[in-house]
Amino acid sequence: MKEDGYRVKRYSEPVKRYCQTLDLKENPELIERYKYLHSSEASWKEIRAGIRQVGILEMEIYIIGSRLFMIVETPLDFNWDEAMEKLATLPRQQEWEGVVAEFQKCEPGATSSEKWRLMERMFYLYE
Template identity: 30%
Template sequence: MAQPQPRRFAQIVHLKPSAIAAYKECHANVWPEILDKIKECNIIDYSIFFDNDRTLFATFKYTGTDIDADMDKMAALPRMREWWAMTDGMQESPIPGAVSSAEGPGWWKPLEEVFHTD
């Protein structure tokens, strides 16, 4: 049986101008537990881009079969919640009513894919 194609995701959040250097620094030195959990939760090819104004654009592929369960597993890791608290403090969510990456209606705004090539 053939492996299903990975699901592709893209999302945005805004970076506070005062946090640009700190955000880039923490992502240049991501905690190993964070990288391990991302991989364990079936996320590959994860990238974050900055438009040098205020928008962060993230893209990744999900290779698992139950993204909700994998995201719950990710959120259950105390070190991940610590990472999110740190990085959320550097960001402003475009989602109305957003509380944090760990709770609420979401933090990063999902984007609709309108085109891609293989």
């Protein structure tokens, strides 16, 4: 339940975090279908494997209305541009992007890194 919060994975070494946003089309039926496509029972194993293959340790997507927010955790030496370039060439990735583009507010043929916009951190409470 969202009011209880979400447990965060612990790592044996420091990691860095990337945050992204993307908007879906304002259609409740499409949004429910999009959520189902990302469920553990419906998501494509090749896509999950590709995410891991490029060095991503954890990826979470949150939703409110039609707004998505993604958190990506990686090792400190992770190179975002190189990883996204590699991810775009992996098995079924282009096919997956075509399927999910039906639900997303994006340009036709856009890659994942072109659709999801990296966000700037403007506040933190770390000491």
